[in-house]
Amino acid sequence: MNHKIFEGIRTPFYYYDKELLERTLDAIESCTAGTPMKVHYAIKANSEPEILRIISSRGFGADCVSGNEIKTAIECGFRPENIYYAGVGKTDEEILTGIDAGIGCFNIESLEEIDILSELASERGVRVTVALRVNPNIDAHTHEYITTGLKENKFGIDLRVLEDAIKKVKASQHLDLGGLHFHIGSQITISEPFKILCDRINDLQAQFRLDGIKFRFFNVGGGLGIDYDNPDENPIPDFTSYFDTILSNLHLEEGQEVHCELGRAIVAQCGSLISKVVLVKKGLDKSFVIIDAGMSDLIRPALYGAHHKIENISAEGLPTDKVYDVVGPICESSDIFGKDELLPETRRGDLISLRSAGAYGSAMASHYNMRDLPGVLIK
Numbered sequence: 057m058n059h060k061i062f063e064g065i066r067t068p069f070y071y072y073d074k075e076l077l078e079r080t081l082d083a084i085e086s087c088t089a090g091t092p093m094k095v096h097y098a099i100k101a102n103s104e105p106e107i108l109r110i111i112s113s114r115g116f117g118a119d120c121v122s123g124n125e126i127k128t129a130i131e132c133g134f135r136p137e138n139i140y141y142a143g144v145g146k147t148d149e150e151i152l153t154g155i156d157a158g159i160g161c162f163n164i165e166s167l168e169e170i171d172i173l174s175e176l177a178s179e180r181g182v183r184v185t186v187a188l189r190v191n192p193n194i195d196a197h198t199h200e201y202i203t204t205g206l207k208e209n210k211f212g213i214d215l216r217v218l219e220d221a222i223k224k225v226k227a228s229q230h231l232d233l234g235g236l237h238f239h240i241g242s243q244i245t246i247s248e249p250f251k252i253l254c255d256r257i258n259d260l261q262a263q264f265r266l267d268g269i270k271f272r273f274f275n276v277g278g279g280l281g282i283d284y285d286n287p288d289e290n291p292i293p294d295f296t297s298y299f300d301t302i303l304s305n306l307h308l309e310e311g312q313e314v315h316c317e318l319g320r321a322i323v324a325q326c327g328s329l330i331s332k333v334v335l336v337k338k339g340l341d342k343s344f345v346i347i348d349a350g351m352s353d354l355i356r357p358a359l360y361g362a363h364h365k366i367e368n369i370s371a372e373g374l375p376t377d378k379v380y381d382v383v384g385p386i387c388e389s390s391d392i393f394g395k396d397e398l399l400p401e402t403r404r405g406d407l408i409s410l411r412s413a414g415a416y417g418s419a420m421a422s423h424y425n426m427r428d429l430p431g432v433l434i435k
């Protein structure tokens with residue numbers, strides 16, 4: 057990376073490589089063109105307006121989880137009918153935002169929500185499309201905080217009450233059943249959980265067909281993981297295998313669509329958090345590289361024990377033979393980006409890049425310690 061493009065920019069800031077984002081989108085398009093697969097970008101991963109505009113210009117849909125995400129999606133070019141709204145606790149105000157904007161679908165997470173949505177749609181005198189989010193009870197083998205498809209989760213409708221939920225939707229004059237929605241977790245790097253999900257969907261389809269119920273689409277959620285350890289070797293996730301797994305294992309009927317809601321896989325690798333070394337503190341046993349980015353800018357290491365590859369981009373090409381702990385300036389002992397990191401000799405003022413930070417990086421940034429939010433450079 058030529059760090060000259062970063063000269064004079066106030067750190068820390070997120071740098072997004074536009075060309076890599078475009079190539080990632082090309083890869084998705086080449087896998088999905090001519091198939092019944094429709095991709096909805098999960099805006100929660102990164103809602104930077106310029107990134108949203110690039111993604112919406114490709115005709116992707118949007119997966120939103122708040123009223124503000126719906127508004128931003130529309131402002132950034134997503135067509136309302138391609139916006140799907142999920143969430144376990146949508147407020148009335150947010151639901152009305154979605155109804156008034158004419159979004160394509162509400163993903164319902166509980167029996168209670170069916171009544172609420174039906175009432176609000178009736179108030180507005182409209183009929184809205186819904187998908188029922190089913191909790192398929194599949195272990196996606198990922199971090200416990202980002203596993204969502206297991207039985208004890210707050211997400212989705214238990215399989216045992218799905219039939220009741222379908223009856224309830226069918227009984228409402230203001231709801232139209234579009235399909236079933238699933239999401240089994242995030243940062244999934246093996247195809248087996250997706251295959252099991254497809255088997256589960258096929259079973260449900262067969263079961264409900266006996267009752268004469270047809271679905272227009274199945275939404276398999278998001279979750280495809282990326283290679284955090286080797287961002288340069290694997291800048292684009294293995295979309296071929298992901299889409300093949302889903303398209304070849306799902307038994308779709310004529311005219312049925314399959315939707316997915318990828319977030320991380322689309323934006324993670326194109327983003328890096330660029331920060332500056334404030335000072336190098338020589339301890340008795342260890343040396344600490346203290347940078348001006350902290351957990352308020354990128355919380356994933358502190359929250360999930362995640363590791364983002366750390367590079368000293370001011371000392372590129374020099375031997376990486378020094379050992380440091382790389383830490384932020386925040387008053388929390390979890391404000392650590394890496395322990396015993398091998399880096400080149402590092403000095404005050406060097407630029408440090410935390411890689412693969414395009415997803416759930418800036419989107420989860422906060423003002424903790426009254427710090428400024430990180431800046432943005434998209435090039």
Ligand code: LLP
Pocket residue numbers: 098101119142202204238239241242243277278279280317318319320321356360415416
């Ligand atoms: N659909 C639903 C219903 C979701 O809950 C999520 C993510 C996605 C789609 C997008 O998942 P993705 O393709 O990005 O894996 N902050 C955590 C990740 C939380 C994911 C929450 N749900 C992290 O930094 O790892």
